[in-house]
Amino acid sequence: MIKLFTDERLFVLVQLKQQLDDVDISCFIKNELLAGGTGELPFTETWPELWLHKKSDYPEAIKIVNAFKKTLDESVDSPDWTCPQCGEINEGHFGLCWSCGRQAAPEST
Helix, strand or coil, X not given: CEEEXXXXXHHHHHHXXXXXXXXXXXXXXXXXXXXXXXXXXXXXXXXXXXXXXXXXXXXXXXXXXXXXXXXXXXXXXXXXXXXXXXXXXXXXXXXXCCCCCCECCHHXX
């Protein structure tokens, strides 16, 4: 197992995990429920972490992480996009459709 990504926001890791699941990369989120320990534990120790089951998946997974991190940059003004699965219009900074959860097409983000 290998740690892939950490963020203080659980929803970020849930979105990233979904993208990895979509390409059959086996992973899991650790520390999902530790936020209540903040104050008793160092805050960075309570952040959720995304882990890969197989180290061999790391090169492909890190490419997905790096592309996903670009969608988190709020200073970049991305155009709205239409979900190819359900037709819902999503704000440009979202990498997943808020309605059905489908990942935005690469040219949409």
